[in-house]
Amino acid sequence: MTRGTLILGIDTSCDDTGVGVVKLNTDGEVRVLANRIWTQTVHASYGGVMPELASREHVERIDAVMGDALAEAGIAVNDIGAVAATSGPGLVGALLVGLMYGKGLSQALGVPFYAAHHLEGHIFAAASEAELRAPYLALVVSGGHTHLFDVPHEGQYVLVGATKDDAAGEAFDKIARLTGLGYPGGPAIAEAALRGDPNAVPFKEPLQGQKAFDFSFSGLKTAALLAHKAGAKPEDLAASFQRAAVHALVKTTRRAAEAHGRQTVVVSGGVAANRALREAFAATGLRAVFPGKGLNTDNGAMIALAGAAAIRAGRPPSPLTDGAVAYAPLANA
Numbered sequence: 001m002t003r004g005t006l007i008l009g010i011d012t013s014c015d016d017t018g019v020g021v022v023k024l025n026t027d028g029e030v031r032v033l034a035n036r037i038w039t040q041t042v043h044a045s046y047g048g049v050m051p052e053l054a055s056r057e058h059v060e061r062i063d064a065v066m067g068d069a070l071a072e073a074g075i076a077v078n079d080i081g082a083v084a085a086t087s088g089p090g091l092v093g094a095l096l097v098g099l100m101y102g103k104g105l106s107q108a109l110g111v112p113f114y115a116a117h118h119l120e121g122h123i124f125a126a127a128s129e130a131e132l133r134a135p136y137l138a139l140v141v142s143g144g145h146t147h148l149f150d151v152p153h154e155g156q157y158v159l160v161g162a163t164k165d166d167a168a169g170e171a172f173d174k175i176a177r178l179t180g181l182g183y184p185g186g187p188a189i190a191e192a193a194l195r196g197d198p199n200a201v202p203f204k205e206p207l208q209g210q211k212a213f214d215f216s217f218s219g220l221k222t223a224a225l226l227a228h229k230a231g232a233k234p235e236d237l238a239a240s241f242q243r244a245a246v247h248a249l250v251k252t253t254r255r256a257a258e259a260h261g262r263q264t265v266v267v268s269g270g271v272a273a274n275r276a277l278r279e280a281f282a283a284t285g286l287r288a289v290f291p292g293k294g295l296n297t298d299n300g301a302m303i304a305l306a307g308a309a310a311i312r313a314g315r316p317p318s319p320l321t322d323g324a325v326a327y328a329p330l331a332n333a
């Protein structure tokens with residue numbers, strides 16, 4: 001093995017127990033060595049994530065997930081040179097499990113600890129695929145977030161736009177549920193859309209003519225509900241909705257890239273797995289960077305990548321007194 005630092009990353013912000021390992025080489029290059037995720041199923045019968053159950057399940061699973069990650073990376077626990085864990089935003093009880101585990105591990109090993117921001121983790125997931133150097137624009141589209149940031153310098157995040165109502169992934173999930181396509185909605189809609197007609201259901205472009213760079217999905221959701229009641233076929237609804245959502249995301253991000261003079265756009269979060277979205281970004285002529293396989297949805301490797309970025313930037317380790325935070329804006333300018 002070439003010389004470098006092995007960084008363990010932990011994410012327990014919601015209902016996935018994620019542990020990953022990355023290697024930061026002395027020349028600054030990073031590589032993902034392991035990415036293990038335990039997706040909780042206890043919430044299925046409730047139709048949403050039950051915070052207390054999520055915390056308990058993280059406690060029960062985290063040791064095993066870490067063992068799997070170390071095995072996948074082919075390393076021993078003593079090889080770890082730094083630990084990173086998500087401190088927010090997320091469910092506080094769930095976050096605390098990974099955060100305390102990470103802090104304890106760093107102390108037991110005598111290595112630095114880095115608290116990571118969940119959204120910064122999503123953005124750095126793209127560093128698995130390409131060298132990520134500011135300036136760039138970052139679109140984070142997941143089940144809980146739809147944020148557009150300008151990143152003029154490493155570690156500086158300027159919020160350029162956000163959703164005014166539902167998150168993009170939430171809209172995929174709700175429309176999939178409405179049409180009986182199943183859960184999680186994103187992959188179900190994407191799959192059904194392959195068999196549907198994207199012109200079958202007319203969707204009005206949300207926030208048409210806006211000067212800002214915001215997003216809105218509740219109008220699309222209502223239009224989908226009306227079309228469903230009027231008898232639209234689920235696959236036609238899926239194809240038409242997907243096209244409208246992708247169009248809105250790409251058009252606004254492209255305008256923001258032009259306004260800010262950025263050529264590189266990072267697209268991350270669960271919805272970044274969507275093939276139609278990837279193809280639409282590829283057609284813009286912008287340099288669109290997406291996370292590698294298995295790194296779009298919540299995971300620990302993205303937190304290890306955020307830790308690697310902090311080390312590379314020379315940021316000091318985090319104080320162990322910092323706790324978990326439910327609401328934590330990433331924008332710092």
Ligand code: KG4
Pocket residue numbers: 141142143144145168169170172173184185186187190269270271272273274275296297298
């Ligand atoms: O990043 P993530 O795991 O969770 C949050 O941090 O919120 O993202 C999960 C979201 C879900 O809403 C899911 O439906 C969506 O990402 N998603 C997709 C696809 N795969 C996952 N949405 C559209 N197309 C996909 N292929």
Ligand code: ZN
Pocket residue numbers: 118122142269297298
């Ligand atoms: Zn997430």
